[in-house]
Amino acid sequence: MRVLIVEDDLEAAAAMTRGLAEAGHDCRTAADGELGLAATASEPFDVLVVDRMMPRLDGVSMVERLRASGDQTPVLFLSALGEINDRVSGLKAGGDDYLVKPYAFAELIARIEALARRRETGSVQTVLKVGDLEMDLLGREVRRAGQEIDLQPREFQLLEFLMRNAGQSVTRTMLLEKVWEYHFDPQTNVIDVHISRLRAKIDKGFDRAMLQTVRGAGYRLEA
Amino acid sequence: MRLPRVLRTTPFRLTLLFLALFAAAACAFLAYIYLATAGEVTRRADSQVKAEMRSLEAVYARGGFAALNQAVIERSSSDHVLVYLLMDPAGHPVSGSIGVSPVKHRDRDEVWASFTLTETNPDGAVVRLPARGLQEKMPGGEFMFVGADVGEAEGFVVRILRAIWGAGALIIVLGLAGGIVVSRDVNRSMASLIDVIDAARGGDLGARAKVRGAGDEYDELASGLNDMLERLERSIGGLRHAGDAIAHDLRSPLTRLRARLEAAMIEADAGRADPKAALHQALEDADGVLRTFSAVLAIARLEAAGVAPGQALFDPGLLAADIIELYEPLAEEKGLDFRAELTPSLSMKGNREFLAQALSNILDNAIKYTPTGGAVMLRVRRRSSGDIEMSVTDTGPGIDAADRERVIERFVRLEHSRSLPGVGLGLSLVAAVARSHHGHLELDEGPGGAGGPGLRVALVLPKVG
Numbered sequence: 001m002r003v004l005i006v007e008d009d010l011e012a013a014a015a016m017t018r019g020l021a022e023a024g025h026d027c028r029t030a031a032d033g034e035l036g037l038a039a040t041a042s043e044p045f046d047v048l049v050v051d052r053m054m055p056r057l058d059g060v061s062m063v064e065r066l067r068a069s070g071d072q073t074p075v076l077f078l079s080a081l082g083e084i085n086d087r088v089s090g091l092k093a094g095g096d097d098y099l100v101k102p103y104a105f106a107e108l109i110a111r112i113e114a115l116a117r118r119r120e121t122g123s124v125q126t127v128l129k130v131g132d133l134e135m136d137l138l139g140r141e142v143r144r145a146g147q148e149i150d151l152q153p154r155e156f157q158l159l160e161f162l163m164r165n166a167g168q169s170v171t172r173t174m175l176l177e178k179v180w181e182y183h184f185d186p187q188t189n190v191i192d193v194h195i196s197r198l199r200a201k202i203d204k205g206f207d208r209a210m211l212q213t214v215r216g217a218g219y220r221l222e223a
Numbered sequence: 224m225r226l227p228r229v230l231r232t233t234p235f236r237l238t239l240l241f242l243a244l245f246a247a248a249a250c251a252f253l254a255y256i257y258l259a260t261a262g263e264v265t266r267r268a269d270s271q272v273k274a275e276m277r278s279l280e281a282v283y284a285r286g287g288f289a290a291l292n293q294a295v296i297e298r299s300s301s302d303h304v305l306v307y308l309l310m311d312p313a314g315h316p317v318s319g320s321i322g323v324s325p326v327k328h329r330d331r332d333e334v335w336a337s338f339t340l341t342e343t344n345p346d347g348a349v350v351r352l353p354a355r356g357l358q359e360k361m362p363g364g365e366f367m368f369v370g371a372d373v374g375e376a377e378g379f380v381v382r383i384l385r386a387i388w389g390a391g392a393l394i395i396v397l398g399l400a401g402g403i404v405v406s407r408d409v410n411r412s413m414a415s416l417i418d419v420i421d422a423a424r425g426g427d428l429g430a431r432a433k434v435r436g437a438g439d440e441y442d443e444l445a446s447g448l449n450d451m452l453e454r455l456e457r458s459i460g461g462l463r464h465a466g467d468a469i470a471h472d473l474r475s476p477l478t479r480l481r482a483r484l485e486a487a488m489i490e491a492d493a494g495r496a497d498p499k500a501a502l503h504q505a506l507e508d509a510d511g512v513l514r515t516f517s518a519v520l521a522i523a524r525l526e527a528a529g530v531a532p533g534q535a536l537f538d539p540g541l542l543a544a545d546i547i548e549l550y551e552p553l554a555e556e557k558g559l560d561f562r563a564e565l566t567p568s569l570s571m572k573g574n575r576e577f578l579a580q581a582l583s584n585i586l587d588n589a590i591k592y593t594p595t596g597g598a599v600m601l602r603v604r605r606r607s608s609g610d611i612e613m614s615v616t617d618t619g620p621g622i623d624a625a626d627r628e629r630v631i632e633r634f635v636r637l638e639h640s641r642s643l644p645g646v647g648l649g650l651s652l653v654a655a656v657a658r659s660h661h662g663h664l665e666l667d668e669g670p671g672g673a674g675g676p677g678l679r680v681a682l683v684l685p686k687v688g
Contacts, residue, residue, distance in 0.1 A: 102513055
């Protein structure tokens with residue numbers, strides 16, 4: 001995957017590049033918004049990681065200009081500003097996700113991959129399929145190997161998110177934000193209990209566990 | 224050259240403006256009086272002349288030319304204020320007190336004229352007096368002229384004019400003096416405010432303007448200024464306090480982190496231990512520090528903002544139901560009797576995200592500290608006062624009455640609260656969220672049970688409107 005990192009903190013950009021290269025992604029960096037726009041104009045990227053506060057052209061203005069020019073490349077904002085209003089203004093400007101500094105590396109990679117993937121599966125699907133697990137979004141039904149699984153509404157949403165990101169790590173924070181729509185950090189890992197409930201429903205009685213725990217990152221649904 | 228300060232003030236400028244307006248009005252008024260008076264003087268002279276002319280006409284009608292001549296001679300010689308001249312049809316003077324008629328025309332029956340009378344005073348001085356007269360043609364073709372000296376009346380007008388000038392000068396002098404007095408007074412009132420502003424600008428936020436108690440606009444301004452300074456001082460004090468608290472709360476975990484890294488390095492150097500485990504531990508420590516940092520920052524921001532931003536109307540019961548849905552599996556896994564009592568269709572105003580976090584913190588603590596087999600109850604209701612109460616009651620160890628107060632303090636020292644059983648950093652944030660909604664946090668003893676006296680934490684938020 002080709003990722004452009006627009007960040008004025010060169011040391012942070014270098015660490016990100018190393019980490020993303022380790023995860024198998026190809027990175028370019030740009031030190032401010034102007035250079036970031038120039039880079040997007042010269043070659044295509046799968047995901048842009050944009051710092052909010054930069055000299056010359058800040059991240060929000062850069063993304064506004066990018067969107068005005070018709071470029072729809074997914075954007076992940078990075079920011080030291082974590083207030084709700086800051087997040088809302090970032091998303092309004094055309095950002096697709098928002099990550100507050102400091103962040104865990106696993107979180108950054110998981111979000112970048114989720115953004116790239118969302119772009120690939122842009123078409124509207126009514127049935128999701130991962131291995132022998134099948135989800136009918138219209139009929140609100142879930143089957144594994146033809147066997148119907150009864151899920152609570154929230155469990156359904158949770159599984160839908162995991163299925164849309166199948167094969168990739170999703171973090172607890174991502175689940176809390178995308179499934180529950182909370183942007184705070186609960187003191188206890190409440191998500192773990194929800195996952196283990198879901199796991200009991202979809203993996204119980206099957207040889208192979210699909211819902212896996214990724215150490216230091218979160219969870220992954222494997223086909 | 225700059226004008227003296229008193230002359231540069233707004234009140235003085237206003238005084239000048241009003242003075243100009245008043246002077247214009249006075250001029251217009253006096254001009255009207257002048258015109259009216261001068262007109263009246265002329266009118267009176269005219270009517271006097273006219274009346275005399277009627278009486279002479281009557282004499283002529285009764286006795287003809289001879290009688291008129293007789294009357295003119297009589298009246299001219301007596302000490303009469305009027306002047307007379309009787310002329311034959313050719314215009315030659317016959318009798319009267321003046322030699323020549325001021326009216327040269329002989330073609331019209333009635334002619335008015337203004338002229339000047341020359342008189343010689345007893346002391347020999349020659350006086351020239353303004354006068355008005357009427358010349359009429361008698362039925363027999365003779366001309367009769369009657370004039371009146373209007374000098375005395377003109378003198379009256381001159382006196383009025385003089386009074387006008389005097390009054391004008393007086394108005395200007397009094398107005399300017401009044402303006403200076405008023406602007407001095409305003410200046411004095413403003414000076415105390417300006418002193419306070421200068422002091423605040425210099426960094427002294429403790430300075431306060433004097434409120435005189437007159438209840439006027441200066442008092443309003445002074446108390447407004449004092450109020451503003453009060454808030455500024457409090458908010459800066461809060462930030463300073465928050466800074467101290469952050470430093471205090473981060474120093475110990477950072478010290479711990481540093482010590483652990485140092486020890487790991489020494490052990491790794493000696494080849495005794497695997498540095499990976501130490502790195503893993505250090506990462507967890509760093510995450511802990513960051514969590515503390517975020518929480519303290521969130522509290523400090525709420526304290527500094529005063530009022531929670533982004534408030535909207537919503538149903539607190541639905542908010543609680545969402546949080547319950549999030550925590551219910553956790554409570555079940557721990558073997559707690561978890562119940563909820565939610566009054567439906569309540570309405571309140573607030574920042575949904577902050578309140579969700581606050582309720583989540585309270586519930587999290589309750590579940591964390593209530594031993595297995597205990598009970599946790601979440602209740603959302605409207606108090607009889609109309610306030611909205613979101614409370615969580617547990618059967619855990621509770622908090623000593625002496626320590627409860629401290630948790631609700633303006634900015635809780637986190638080290639204290641961490642040492643209290645059943646209270647994490649979360650409760651400080653909950654208290655800050657409550658305050659930022661003009662609400663408060665109540666801590667009470669719970670129903671009691673095997674786990675201890677229990678705890679009841681109530682987030683009380685004011686009703687809408």
